[in-house]
Amino acid sequence: MLSAYLLPYAVMQIPAGSLSDRFGNKLFMALAMLGTASGSLFICFTTTFDQVIVIRILAGLLSGFWFTSSMNMISQHTGSSQLGKAQGIAYTGATISSVLIYGVVGALSTSVVGWRFFFVISFLPGFLALVLIFLFTKDLKKSEKRVAEEKSQGSLIKLVRTRSLAFALIINSIASLAGWGLGAFLPTYLVQARGLSVAETSTTMILLAISSVFTMVLGGYMTDHFGFKLPAVVSTTVMCLVSLLIPVSPLGVPLWILLAVWGLIGGWTFMAFNLLIAKTVPTKLRGTFLGAYNGSGFVSATIGPPLFGYIIDVAGFASFFTLSLVLYATSLIVVLFIR
Numbered sequence: 041m042l043s044a045y046l047l048p049y050a051v052m053q054i055p056a057g058s059l060s061d062r063f064g065n066k067l068f069m070a071l072a073m074l075g076t077a078s079g080s081l082f083i084c085f086t087t088t089f090d091q092v093i094v095i096r097i098l099a100g101l102l103s104g105f106w107f108t109s110s111m112n113m114i115s116q117h118t119g120s121s122q123l124g125k126a127q128g129i130a131y132t133g134a135t136i137s138s139v140l141i142y143g144v145v146g147a148l149s150t151s152v153v154g155w156r157f158f159f160v161i162s163f164l165p166g167f168l169a170l171v172l173i174f175l176f177t178k179d180l181k182k183s184e185k186r187v188a189e190e191k192s193q194g195s196l197i198k199l200v201r202t203r204s205l206a207f208a209l210i211i212n213s214i215a216s217l218a219g220w221g222l223g224a225f226l227p228t229y230l231v232q233a234r235g236l237s238v239a240e241t242s243t244t245m246i247l248l249a250i251s252s253v254f255t256m257v258l259g260g261y262m263t264d265h266f267g268f269k270l271p272a273v274v275s276t277t278v279m280c281l282v283s284l285l286i287p288v289s290p291l292g293v294p295l296w297i298l299l300a301v302w303g304l305i306g307g308w309t310f311m312a313f314n315l316l317i318a319k320t321v322p323t324k325l326r327g328t329f330l331g332a333y334n335g336s337g338f339v340s341a342t343i344g345p346p347l348f349g350y351i352i353d354v355a356g357f358a359s360f361f362t363l364s365l366v367l368y369a370t371s372l373i374v375v376l377f378i379r
Contacts, residue, residue, distance in 0.1 A: 044093045044096040044097050044100065045096045045097070045099060045100040045103075046100065046338050046341050046342045047100065047338075047339070047342045048097050048098075048100030048101045048104065049100040049101070049103055049104040049338050050104070050334075050335045050336075050337075050338035050339045050341070050342060051101075051104070051335070052100070052101050052102075052103075052104025052105065052331075052335075053104055053107065053108065053330075053331035053332065053334050053335030053338070054328060054331040054332050054335055055331070056068060056104050056105045056107070056108050056109065056327070056331050057108035057326075057327035057328040057329065057330055057331025057332070058327065058328045058331070059105075059327075060105070060108050060109040060112050060327040061112070061324055061325060061326065061327040061328060064179040065109035065110070065112045065113040065116070065177075065179055065327075066109075066113070066173065066174075066177050066178065066179050068105040068106075068108075068109040069105070069106060069109045069110055069113065069173050069177065070170060070173050070174065071102055071105050072102060072103050072104070072105040072106035072109065072110075073106070073166050073167075073169045073170040073173060074102060074166075074170055075098070075099050075100075075101065075102020075103045075105075076099060076102070076103050076106075076166040076169075077163050077165075077166030077167045077169075077170060078099070078163075078166075079095055079096065079098065079099025079100075079102070079103070080099075080159045080160075080162040080163040080166065081159065081160070081163040082095050083095055083096075083156075083159045084156045084159050084160055084163075107330065107331070107334045108327040108328075108330045108331045108334070109327070110130065111127065111314070111318065111327075111330050112326060112327050112330070113177060113179070114126050114127055114130055115318050115326065116179065116180045117180065122264065123260075123264070123315060123318060123319065124259070124260030124261060124262075124263040124264035124311065124315050125257065125260050125261055125264060126260070127256065127260050127311065127314065127315065127318075128256040128257035128258070128259060128260030128261065128311065129256075129257060129260075130256075131256030131257075131307075131311070132253050132254070132256060132257060135249065135252045135253040135255070135256070136253055137165075204316060204320070204378055204379070205316075205317065205320070205321070205329065207374055207375075207377065207378045208313040208316060208317060208333060209332060209333060209336045210374055211272070211276075211309065211313065211371050211374050211375060212309075212310065212313060212333055212336050212337045212340075213336045213337065213339070213340045214340070214367050214368075214370055214371045214374070215276065215279070215309055215310070215337075215367070215368065215371045216336070216337035216338070216340035216341055216344065217340040217343060217344045217347070217367055218279070218283070218344070218363075218364045218367035218368050218371075219279070219306070219344070220340065220341040220344035220345060221344035221345055221347060221348030221360075221363075221364065222282075222283065222348070222364045224344070224345040224348065224349075225345070225348055225349065225352060225360065226245070226286075227241050227242075227245055228352075229286075229357050229360070230244060232357075233357050234291060236291070244295070244296070244299065247296055247299055247300060247303075248299045248300075248302065248303045249303070250303070251299070251300040251301075251302075251303025251304050252303040252304075252306070252307065253303075254303075254304055255303060255304055255305065255306060255307035255308065255311075256307055256311050258304060258305070258308065259271055259275070259305075259307055259308035259309075259310075259311030259312060260311055260315065262274075262308060262312075263308075263311060263312045263315045264315075268312040268313060268315060268316040269312075269375065269378060271308040271309070271311070271312040272308065272309045272312040272313065272375045273372065273375055273376065274305060274308060275305050275306060275307070275308035275309040275312070276309055276368055276371050276372040276375055277372060278301060278302065278305045278306060279302070279306055279309075279368045279371075280365060280368045280369055280372060282298060282301070282302045282306070283361050283364040283365035283368055284361075284365055285298055286298060286361060287357070287358065287361050309371070309375070310337070313333065314330070314333065317329050317330055317333055318330065348360055348363065348364075351363055
């Protein structure tokens with residue numbers, strides 16, 4: 041069910057970027073929210089699992105318009121020196137929502153409401169966001185000078201640092217493969233291998249979610265001040281240590297500290313290369329490259345959980361953490377090779 045959403049979302053990233061570059065951002069931001077909201081609402085009326093899968097695929101396709109159009113919109117209204125902070129603030133919305141979701145599901149899971157009620161609730165924020173987009177967002181019109189500059193930018197190959205952009209796609213693919221796999225099965229590991237109760241595991245995951253609220257803001261701030269490479273190196277190194285230390289970390293405060301560090305710093309790599317693309321790629325092609333970058337991560341997000349689940353089934357949790365460490369270490373080596 042998750043893959044039925046993520047794979048169409050990933051497939052849409054490059055077309056969505058090209059369309060937002062050509063026709064503006066507001067329309068496609070609205071389409072994304074329409075897909076998100078209606079996808080949740082329509083699931084309430086399904087009677088078979090096949091119907092749910094079809095709706096998830098359609099919702100994923102429409103939701104795929106969000107990333108590139110929203111990042112382009114932020115870039116339009118923000119100066120280059122403040123772009124990291126602006127994007128970081130925007131990204132906190134998703135992490136704050138994760139905390140709220142854990143709380144709402146935990147509060148209502150013991151009640152008599154059925155599963156359809158949860159999808160009704162999830163429809164409301166998307167519908168509200170759709171209204172807010174129409175009321176408060178606006179594409180900036182291009183001046184004649186800016187249009188002339190874009191026409192004179194020439195060939196993409198001559199204008200962008202191809203090696204850096206290619207490495208950004210590779211790193212995002214590898215790190216997303218590790219990150220989504222690690223995040224998906226950490227609760228299972230804590231319950232099955234470390235003996236925590238479901239309630240204790242839920243509390244631990246809320247701590248990770250709360251600390252993650254600040255990761256994009258911090259990553260944007262660091263990238264604005266130090267460039268993209270230092271935050272990427274620090275973040276990838278931290279995730280190597282997380283993969284190495286979680287299996288041997290004592291339960292309680294030591295594990296909480298480790299997860300808090302993961303939450304605070306783990307997302308810097310994504311933000312650093314997102315800003316590299318936003319500041320390096322010509323305006324007329326920025327959406328396309330942002331789409332390719334985000335899409336590479338979501339393809340890995342589709343593959344990661346099944347891959348890591350298979351590793352757990354075949355070789356156990358020790359190999360699960362070893363694979364995560366190898367992937368993050370590979371990402372770190374690639375980061376170090378970028379000029």
